[in-house]
Amino acid sequence: xxxxxxxxxxxxxxxxxxxxxxxxxxxxxxxxxxxxxxxxxxxxxxxxxxxxxxxxxxxxxxxxxxxxxxxxxxxxxxxxxxxxxxxxxxxxxxxxxxxxxxxxxxxxxxxxxxxxxxxxxxxxxxxxxxxxxxxxxxxxxxxxxxxxxxxxxxxxx
Numbered sequence: 001x002x003x004x005x006x007x008x009x010x011x012x013x014x015x016x017x018x019x020x021x022x023x024x025x026x027x028x029x030x031x032x033x034x035x036x037x038x039x040x041x042x043x044x045x046x047x048x049x050x051x052x053x054x055x056x057x058x059x060x061x062x063x064x065x066x067x068x069x070x071x072x073x074x075x076x077x078x079x080x081x082x083x084x085x086x087x088x089x090x091x092x093x094x095x096x097x098x099x100x101x102x103x104x105x106x107x108x109x110x111x112x113x114x115x116x117x118x119x120x121x122x123x124x125x126x127x128x129x130x131x132x133x134x135x136x137x138x139x140x141x142x143x144x145x146x147x148x149x150x151x152x153x154x155x156x157x
Contacts, residue, residue: 025066028091028098031116035100035126036074036086042142043076053077063092075105081156082106084149086114097124104152112148114140 036056046052055075062068074086083105093099098116113129115137126140128148138144 019065021065021067025069025091028066028088028116029069029071031098031124032071032088032100035114036072039074039076039086039145042145051079053079055083059087061088061090063090066091078149078153081153084152089113100126102128102148110152110155 040047040054043052043054047054053076055077056072057075058070059073060068060070071088073088076084076086078084081104085101085103085105087101087103089099089101091098093115096115097118100114100116101111102114103111115127115129116124117127118124127137128140128144130136130138
């Protein structure tokens with residue numbers, strides 16, 4: 001009986017440690033939507049006069065454990081320049097809770113990453129990775145995004 005009891009205890013412990021992958025996927029989709037809503041609110045003053053248009057399209061991702069799921073991609077059209085794309089890449093990222101790429105449509109050379117950080121007990125937050133070689137991470141906020149957009153606009157003007 002002792003062996004059976006031990007095996008049962010181990011099985012129960014393993015079951016309690018299992019990750020609810022569908023819950024994790026759904027939370028990821030919500031975080032990305034919150035990111036897009038926040039970015040749209042930052043630039044509401046540019047939407048009305050037509051300096052910028054924001055569009056959302058859907059894409060499918062296939063990830064280990066999460067399977068295939070649909071998630072939104074945001075495109076910010078700056079009129080005469082290529083659109084700025086915010087495209088989710090993966091939920092399962094080593095050391096982070098997800099990754100969204102930020103780039104100019106059709107121009108992968110200046111691609112940057114947004115990484116979702118989840119610390120125990122603290123609200124999740126996004127970090128902008130400016131240079132992966134130098135591990136330059138900055139908090140992702142309106143100022144950080146404006147600096148990126150200005151940099152890209154300077155490249156194109």
